[in-house]
Amino acid sequence: MAMQLRGVDAAFRLNRLRHAGLPTTFATMDKQAKGTRKDRAAFKADEVKVDLIAFVVAVNDNEPCVLTIGQADTLPSGPFALEHRSLQSGLRGWVEQQTGHPLGYIEQLYTFADRDRIGSERRQRAISISYLALTRKEQAAASRKCGWRSWYEYFPWEDHRFGTPPVLLDVLRPRLIEWAGGAADAATRRERRQRAATAFGFDGRHWNEDLTLQRYELIYEAGLVQEAGSARDATRPSLVPSKSMVADHRRIVATGIARLRAKIKYRPVVFELMPQSFTLLQLQRTVEALAGRLINKPNFRRLIEQQELVEETGETSVDTGGRPAKLYRFRHAVLDETPIVGTKLPVARG
Amino acid sequence: MAMQLRGVDAAFRLNRLRHAGLPTTFATMDKQAKGTRKDRAAFKADEVKVDLIAFVVAVNDNEPCVLTIGQADTLPSGPFALEHRSLQSGLRGWVEQQTGHPLGYIEQLYTFADRDRIGSERRQRAISISYLALTRKEQAAASRKCGWRSWYEYFPWEDHRFGTPPVLLDVLRPRLIEWAGGAADAATRRERRQRAATAFGFDGRHWNEDLTLQRYELIYEAGLVQEAGSARDATRPSLVPSKSMVADHRRIVATGIARLRAKIKYRPVVFELMPQSFTLLQLQRTVEALAGRLINKPNFRRLIEQQELVEETGETSVDTGGRPAKLYRFRHAVLDETPIVGTKLPVARG
DNA sequence: ACCCCTTATAGTCAAATGGATTATAATTGG
DNA sequence: CCAATTATAATCCATTTGACTATAAGGGGT
Structure with missing residues (x-):
């Protein structure tokens, strides 16, 4: 197999094996890991390369899209270098350089070790740190060799x-x-x-x-x-x-899709993908695009309203084709208020 | 400030600043990040050191504990080295070596860049990958210089x-x-x-x-x-x-605490911390220890039963001090069934 | 044997939540 | 003016969830 099996649920799967009484990594673990904490500075062999990879999301015309570069289907990425002040700023730099696209919201996804790269002289370890980023297409400054592709081309x-x-x-x-x-x-x-x-x-x-x-x-x-x-x-x-x-x-x-689909249910991150003002149906269509399923309209509106996530701008949109819809904007104050909605434990109050 | 501000919510906070119109990392981003993907192999300066750090959890006598090493309050950790077959196996190796404790369930927490270490000749970048691991104290083989300390000594x-x-x-x-x-x-x-x-x-x-x-x-x-x-x-x-x-x-x-407290609500991970068989009250006390709050007893039992997470062993425990309690064991089959409980979107069915 | 204490287990009840449906309002286009 | 389209409000009902009560089954002391 050319690729290693890994991912967020690898630990979970491994654990299932453990419970089933099968041998696991833990049982067959390599024992030759030697050296104390003091020895670290002495080893040069421990050095590895670090890549930053970005899954950049926008929703264009009710279609959830991923930002890709080149002809091939490749995510923006680049090595973490000394000039970068932080992992995130490194990622922003690479994405902006490769796509001309500034990033807003960024969230770390997962870090994994690539398979060994055999360098010219010695073995070379590499690590990739992946990120989820949310933006809007309009923010793109006359793009270079990059483009937006629907998620669902890769995951029909x-x-x-x-x-x-x-x-x-x-x-x-x-x-x-x-x-x-x-x-x-x-x-x-x-x-x-x-x-x-x-x-x-x-x-x-x-x-x-x-x-x-x-x-x-x-x-x-x-x-x-x-x-x-x-x-x-x-x-x-x-x-x-x-x-x-x-x-x-x-x-x-x-x-990233899994993370985002889970997250929109308990944090108001959808608004990162919305323009300044929007109608409730536009908001609903965006959430539907991300979730990949339809939402009950009245109930969606009730949910949004009772959580007080938005406020009316006072204006209305007329290009809806029917009755004009009120325009709303995100209440940024909720970011400080948000008590995070749901518990699933039957806690004892009082 | 001696330490860098970072963490899972750093992106969120940053984003709040962005919305408030304040300058952000993005705005003040360093532009000198140069070089294309092809240049990577040419740079040696990009190499960094990678540390693996473990937050190992067990619940002993209804007290949630963290595994520490040395006299100081330090988490088990060590550099990711060439001998390690994967990040996880590297972590397992270091923890076992430093504490004699084999790990079961492991989950990645977060990756962050440490502040620059000034090496003897040149600047040296370092990255830390942190993990959450769940075990039971009994699994510890006559420990070395390590010990279990209650979470709440650090977070009263x-x-x-x-x-x-x-x-x-x-x-x-x-x-x-x-x-x-x-x-x-x-x-x-x-x-x-x-x-x-x-x-x-x-x-x-x-x-x-x-x-x-x-x-x-x-x-x-x-x-x-x-x-x-x-x-x-x-x-x-x-x-x-x-x-x-x-x-x-x-x-x-x-x-790790935040992650674990959130996770026990939608995945059956608590059982990693339980012995083979247990009473429902023991299970409840463990969850309470993790959550740091009391749970309503009848409702907790109802929740556990209706999710069919456990099955009776047929035996009873007599050292409860009152009426003997039925002993239960975890139904491992649920790991394949689990449809993950809660949605928060008002989806349209049918 | 009895009482009392402790914990286990079953059941009830009201309030809140969430899904589905219907009704009404305000536009555009013919 | 009518039909089509979308927005918005309101209602109904099943399910869930929090809080509480009642009964069962052991041990320990007197």
């Missing part, structure tokens, strides 16, 4: 706004069933079916839009996607129809 | 199980009010009061146990805590009574 099974995507039932389901059935023992087969059903909402289960990363990892594990630059055998006839990305960038995007 | 204001901690109202509140009032302009004063009230539940607001990191950052920003090794002026007479840690380890712990 993730868009449920117009009903269940055909690819899900026509392609993914049979192939995942096939993959599950290909396992050696019955327990693994059942476990694979279980995982696929939960992640994709098969067998009458509900679709959960937050499981984007689990779904990608499942598809990847089943060998149904192929990324550019990986040297996989070409014997496998047909993969799931979707755009691939360079290296493991598609996994980073999946991580 | 976080334990609300036995009522509001005195330090909150007697020390923190007046000092935070003083800090808020010390701001130059009225807007900043109001914003500071607002933030403090939200984070600590002042002025009749509810206590939100998930805001551990925000609270620590606020206290830090107000100059009310001092960490070991920082060269702060000694003129400030009295700080908030609490144990400090080496470097920014206390911030890492705060990040």
